Amino acid sequence: MNISLSARQTWPLxxxxxxxxxxxxxxxxxxxxxxxxxxxxxxxxxxIAPDSNNxxxxxxxxxxxxxxxxxxxxxxxxxxxxxxxQGLTRNPLASPTLFAINSGAACxxxxxxxxxxxxxxxxxxxxxxxxxxxxxxLVFxxxxxLRSNNNILRLILAGIAINGLLTSLTRAALIIxxxxxxxxxxxxxxxxxEVDWQSWSQLxxxxxxxxxxxxxxxxxxxxxxxxEQTAASLGINVTWLRIRVCLAVLLLTSISVTLAGPIxxxxxxxxxxxxxxxxxxxxxxxxxxxxxxxxxxxxxxLLSRTIVPGAETPVGIVTALIGTPFFIYLVLKGKL
Amino acid sequence: MTRYTQLLLSTFLLxxxxxxxxxxxxxxxxxxxxxxxxxxxxxxxxxxxNYYRLPRILIAILVGMGLAISGVxxQGIIRNPLASPDLMGISxxxxxxxxxxxxxxxxxxxxxxxxxxxxGGFAAALIIWLLNRWxxxxxxxxxxxxIAISAFLSSCINFLLVxxxxxxxxxxxxxxxxxxxxxxxxxxxxxxxxxxxxxxxxYLAWSLDLFALGEETANALGVDTxxxxxxxxxxxxxxxxxxxxxxxxxxxxxxxxxxxxxxxxxxxHKLILPCAALIGALLVLSADTLARNxxxxxxxxxxxxxxxxxxxxxxxxxxxxxxC
Amino acid sequence: xxSIENLSVDYASRSVLSDLNISIPQGKITALIGPNGCGxxxxxxxxxxxxxxxxxxxxxxxxxxxxxxxxxxxxxxSILPQSPxxxxxxxxxxxxxxxxxPYLSQWGGLTSEDQQKVQMALAETxxxxxxxxxxxxxxxGQRQRAWIAMVLAQDTEYILLDEPTTYLDLTHQIExxxxxxxxxxxxxxxxxxxxxxxxxxxxCDHLIVMxxxxxxxxxxxxxxxxxxxxxxxFALNAMIxxxxxxxxxxxxxx
Numbered sequence: 001m002n003i004s005l006s007a008r009q010t011w012p013l014x015x016x017x018x019x020x021x022x023x024x025x026x027x028x029x030x031x032x033x034x035x036x037x038x039x040x041x042x043x044x045x046x047x048i049a050p051d052s053n054n055x056x057x058x059x060x061x062x063x064x065x066x067x068x069x070x071x072x073x074x075x076x077x078x079x080x081x082x083x084x085x086q087g088l089t090r091n092p093l094a095s096p097t098l099f100a101i102n103s104g105a106a107c108x109x110x111x112x113x114x115x116x117x118x119x120x121x122x123x124x125x126x127x128x129x130x131x132x133x134x135x136x137x138l139v140f141x142x143x144x145x146l147r148s149n150n151n152i153l154r155l156i157l158a159g160i161a162i163n164g165l166l167t168s169l170t171r172a173a174l175i176i177x178x179x180x181x182x183x184x185x186x187x188x189x190x191x192x193x194e195v196d197w198q199s200w201s202q203l204x205x206x207x208x209x210x211x212x213x214x215x216x217x218x219x220x221x222x223x224x225x226x227x228e229q230t231a232a233s234l235g236i237n238v239t240w241l242r243i244r245v246c247l248a249v250l251l252l253t254s255i256s257v258t259l260a261g262p263i264x265x266x267x268x269x270x271x272x273x274x275x276x277x278x279x280x281x282x283x284x285x286x287x288x289x290x291x292x293x294x295x296x297x298x299x300x301x302l303l304s305r306t307i308v309p310g311a312e313t314p315v316g317i318v319t320a321l322i323g324t325p326f327f328i329y330l331v332l333k334g335k336l
Numbered sequence: 337m338t339r340y341t342q343l344l345l346s347t348f349l350l351x352x353x354x355x356x357x358x359x360x361x362x363x364x365x366x367x368x369x370x371x372x373x374x375x376x377x378x379x380x381x382x383x384x385x386n387y388y389r390l391p392r393i394l395i396a397i398l399v400g401m402g403l404a405i406s407g408v409x410x411q412g413i414i415r416n417p418l419a420s421p422d423l424m425g426i427s428x429x430x431x432x433x434x435x436x437x438x439x440x441x442x443x444x445x446x447x448x449x450x451x452x453x454x455x456g457g458f459a460a461a462l463i464i465w466l467l468n469r470w471x472x473x474x475x476x477x478x479x480x481x482x483i484a485i486s487a488f489l490s491s492c493i494n495f496l497l498v499x500x501x502x503x504x505x506x507x508x509x510x511x512x513x514x515x516x517x518x519x520x521x522x523x524x525x526x527x528x529x530x531x532x533x534x535x536x537x538x539y540l541a542w543s544l545d546l547f548a549l550g551e552e553t554a555n556a557l558g559v560d561t562x563x564x565x566x567x568x569x570x571x572x573x574x575x576x577x578x579x580x581x582x583x584x585x586x587x588x589x590x591x592x593x594x595x596x597x598x599x600x601x602x603x604x605h606k607l608i609l610p611c612a613a614l615i616g617a618l619l620v621l622s623a624d625t626l627a628r629n630x631x632x633x634x635x636x637x638x639x640x641x642x643x644x645x646x647x648x649x650x651x652x653x654x655x656x657x658x659x660c
Numbered sequence: 661x662x663s664i665e666n667l668s669v670d671y672a673s674r675s676v677l678s679d680l681n682i683s684i685p686q687g688k689i690t691a692l693i694g695p696n697g698c699g700x701x702x703x704x705x706x707x708x709x710x711x712x713x714x715x716x717x718x719x720x721x722x723x724x725x726x727x728x729x730x731x732x733x734x735x736x737x738s739i740l741p742q743s744p745x746x747x748x749x750x751x752x753x754x755x756x757x758x759x760x761x762p763y764l765s766q767w768g769g770l771t772s773e774d775q776q777k778v779q780m781a782l783a784e785t786x787x788x789x790x791x792x793x794x795x796x797x798x799x800x801g802q803r804q805r806a807w808i809a810m811v812l813a814q815d816t817e818y819i820l821l822d823e824p825t826t827y828l829d830l831t832h833q834i835e836x837x838x839x840x841x842x843x844x845x846x847x848x849x850x851x852x853x854x855x856x857x858x859x860x861x862x863x864c865d866h867l868i869v870m871x872x873x874x875x876x877x878x879x880x881x882x883x884x885x886x887x888x889x890x891x892x893x894f895a896l897n898a899m900i901x902x903x904x905x906x907x908x909x910x911x912x913x914x
Contacts, residue, residue: 142651142655143654153476153477153480154654156480157418157476157479157480157483157650157654158651158654160483160650161647161648161650161651161654162647162651164587164588164643164646164647164650165643165644165647165648167512167643168512168587168637168639168640168643168644168647169640169644171508171511171512171637171639171640172636172637172640174504174508175504175505175508175634175635175636175637176631176634178504181504181507182498182501182504185494185497185498185507186498188494189491189494189495189498264491308499311499313495313498313499314494314495314498316491317491317492317494317495317498320487320488320491321488324484324485324487324488327484328467328481328484328485331473331477331480331481331484332467332471332473332477332481415745539766539767541768542761542764542766542767542768543766545747545758545768546758546761548745548747548750549744549745549746549747549755549758550741550743550744550745551710552705552708552710552739552741552744553739553740553741553744553745555708555709555710555730556708556710556734556738556739556740556741557734557738557758557759557761557762557814558730558731558732558733558734558735558761558762559730559761560729560730561710602748602749602750603747603748603749603750604750604754606768
């Protein structure tokens with residue numbers, strides 16, 4: 001009883017900190033680091049005195065706001081996708097990056113954008129979805145994910161091989177699309193610089209469906225943590241759960257990759273932070289991991305604009321910078 | 337003639353034939369007769385044959401040998417079938433160093449590239465070595481850490497290239513490894529390094545055989561295991577780094593060639609080393625020849641082709657490997 | 661005589677061996693016994709120099725072993741670790757020729773004398789017929805003989821074996837112990853880590869008993885192997901009787 005009491009006492013504190021972090025990141029990203037010297041006051045002005053002729057307000061509304069919104073929602077998606085994968089595989093290192101879902105989506109997206117044979121006719125969302133399915137499916141099959149005693153390290157090493165393969169295919173595509181090469185390269189590192197309102201309207205409907213699907217899996221994932229057999233004996237249809245979770249993961253990642261390229265490691269870090277902050281219950285973990293992911297991407301994007309002033313550092317490089325030491329820490333601490 | 341000499345000779349012949357094919361084919365196909373004539377007395381096609389294709393073929397052979405021998409040494413010392421210079425982040429470190437210097441000083445003399453890449457390679461190796469010392473992780477975990485570091489380094493290279501856009505073919509050299517535009521100017525700086533390091537690795541062969549019995553046994557047999565480990569790793573890093581300095585981070589050769597050689601000739605390093613070197617040369621040369629001929633005049637990076645060959649093999653190894 | 665003076669070894673700032681003084685008689689078989697984790701293997705590693713001692717020294721005929729080069733040391737004293745790695749596809753003859761390393765140049769070329777020693781080691785361990793078979797395809801007993809042959813090819817006065825009988829069935833254990841007696845007759849001094857106390861008493865001339873990194877007793881089995889020692893070192897209640905075949909003490913747990 002003591003435990004639940006203390007959990008209840010800290011209950012309002014942790015979410016409050018989390019939401020404050022996210023909101024402050026969101027606010028900063030609306031006016032910070034701009035060549036137009038935007039200020040917090042401009043945000044306030046938009047609310048009390050909207051003026052369609054004010055250039056500062058226009059910049060915020062047409063450039064900054066969609067970018068920040070997309071950054072948050074993509075972070076939310078990736079955080080949830082990572083948590084879903086870790087919950088389903090009961091593997092703390094599972095994440096879209098390591099399971100080649102990101103690179104699969106990126107690969108088909110790149111092939112699609114250079115007009116490679118039959119991919120050229122597909123809309124980019126469908127291409128990335130197929131790519132995500134291809135990457136993740138290959139890793140799972142070749143890494144022995146179907147065996148009863150699936151080995152975590154084997155799965156991840158298989159992910160690395162498939163990642164290598166898909167990445168080099170993507171680079172071959174780059175060579176062929178000589179004229180577009182740099183914009184693809186930029187996008188491939190995970191970048192939010194091209195994002196606008198159109199991306200937002202592309203992003204939110206798909207995300208909404210996928211997130212609803214994800215939240216509907218909470219109870220199933222809680223029971224799945226006890227092992228597949230136990231979950232089945234408690235009345236969970238494990239196959240059906242798997243299908244729903246996989247579908248949600250694929251939708252969440254592929255739509256994010258379509259718009260911003262592969263932003264790495266968010267799906268790995270956010271769930272771990274969420275677990276460290278809250279107790280192991282997917283009803284709480286899912287929103288927490290999502291919010292953490294959103295805050296991470298939002299702040300990373302802000303940071304990516306400050307590293308080299310004047311130039312846009314792709315946000316994926318910032319998250320790689322944070323994520324690599326974290327990953328090595330996880331491996332060495334034996335949290336496998 | 338023993339089976340081994342037959343094997344070496346046939347691989348060598350294959351390499352020669354492939355070199356011939358590589359000289360003849362390309363965006364501008366040439367007749368064999370023309371090529372032979374040009375090789376001896378120059379002429380119309382002098383530029384294509386003697387200044388473009390020939391040095392490139394030689395570089396492919398040398399780089400393949402360097403990477404393969406580096407792989408043999410790394411696997412011999414770390415005793416991990418997944419160890420290789422590119423998966424341990426050594427190639428990544430060398431590539432990052434060389435790429436950084438080239439972007440800052442585009443006109444730097446090529447002779448500087450190998451020592452600079454060497455510094456980068458040593459830095460990456462040092463990180464892995466320190467982590468290994470402090471935590472002593474299992475072989476598979478060590479491989480994971482190496483892979484994370486090399487992924488990180490390649491995203492740093494990505495970052496540099498996004499900041500300083502250069503010609504896409506040159507960018508590919510640092511992203512996946514390619515022999516695009518590599519001529520005599522790049523061959524000469526590479527040569528002295530390989531001439532010293534390759535014989536030196538043969539000099540270590542016998543000690544490596546003993547080391548395969550385990551550190552304790554090797555020590556009891558009179559091998560200074562500590563010195564051997566350091567010397568062999570340093571040579572492995574040096575070989576990989578100078579190769580990377582010239583044609584970027586060509587992946588999977590350092591993993592593939594030693595394993596194939598082991599499969600063919602067993603586990604004695606005296607036999608493995610020449611065989612692996614030839615296989616490495618064969619791999620890089622065939623990857624480059626294919627890269628030039630798949631869609632001329634367009635060139636694919638050779639590293640893409642070695643990855644397409646190497647990734648499935650890595651998966652196969654993983655399938656057999658019970659250590660993780 | 662191999663003597664160990666004031667030897668201490670630390671492992672991650674924990675003392676594993678403290679202030680050991682041991683002398684190993686020449687031309688005898690010495691058994692090193694003690695409960696698990698008492699530092700037997702550590703002692704062998706310290707003697708072979710693969711572990712650095714915190715203090716003290718190991719001398720062989722008044723020569724400090726730690727001051728010798730790796731190869732010179734390996735000509736005086738050989739060690740077979742508990743579980744050496746068997747590389748894939750190495751033939752028995754190749755493995756045995758590795759034993760000649762201390763006498764070879766860095767390139768590893770074998771002279772005819774080296775070849776002869778390898779041949780002798782193979783004959784002594786009855787492996788001549790199996791010489792060209794890969795070691796990893798041998799049975800457990802044969803494989804252990806191959807490792808012994810490698811040590812014999814090293815041609816040293818002193819041979820240290822770390823639990824050579826561990827993975828063998830009883831027949832092969834006895835075969836190995838008898839082989840050790842034969843080696844001893846040919847002039848070798850042997851030091852063996854053993855778990856079976858009765859085998860230690862039966863086949864060895866000298867016992868070194870250790871507990872928690874310290875020496876408890878060292879002398880012939882007749883003098884020190886008694887029920888008080890077993891109680892003290894192994895916490896074992898046992899009766900000591902005389903082995904009627906070998907005329908050595910043997911214990912029967914109560």
